[in-house]
Amino acid sequence: MGALDGQVAVITGASSGIGAATARLFAAEGARLALLDVNPVPGDLLGLGEVTTHVTDVTDAAAVERAMAEVAERHGRIDVLVSSAGILDRVPFLEMSPERFDHIIAVDLRGVFLAARYAAPYMVEAGRGRIINIASQLGIKGGAGLAHYVAAKAGVIGLTKALALELAPMGVLVNAIAPGPIETPLIGGRPEEWKREKAAELPLGRFGRPEEVAPTALLLASSPGGDIYVGQTLGPNSGDVMP
């Protein structure tokens, strides 16, 4: 028996990094997957049992609503949503254009809102569900050159608390994960020297891997492990932040 046997899990940002690792783990635990990403889903994920793919931009409200309806129609329900789609951009605040700010907020915050907004009705109807939003430890500690990203991720943590309060009485548990630096393409382009220095600052002395974040999502998605988490932000972060 897998921890998610027969459950339907929607994962955004599923084509890469934390989303892809979560897809692999959830499939191994028996989940049926609906994988959403702005990019096509890599071939190895297509073999993970009963999988549907939805090339969807999470900033597009109509497309997100349509994708959730397709999932519900195809699989009959939505039990779990993991919102992992996200982008990172660095720019000094004094050079940050309003457009650049808006773009990060649109993907990293509004995209999380839209996915929850259009998945939650199916969960409320069923009287149960789990929503897991991938935030970032930078939403707690801040970060220079990242005003837009930090604002978005702090927003995800706040959004998570608001949704948790509103939806818990209807059986839908909403929580967030705020990872520290994780070895994915999101930060793959950073200079090696930055990575060495950053890793040395961490109590653990190294970055995390996506497969080390996915089990936190599994905990929050599963029962009884996730049954009494409501509005929490869990921190698989190599010790970077200790709230």
Ligand code: NAP
């Ligand atoms: P990743 O490997 O780049 O995966 C993110 C996926 O989301 C990519 O496939 C990306 O496509 C996709 N995506 C981007 N914009 C999208 C949109 N508008 N609609 C749908 N999909 C979109 O990054 P990751 O490291 O796994 O990040 C996953 C989440 O964890 C993000 O929310 C990120 O902010 C958060 N996080 C990451 C770290 C880290 O150190 N890696 C730390 C803390 C939090 P493209 O490749 O085309 O952009």
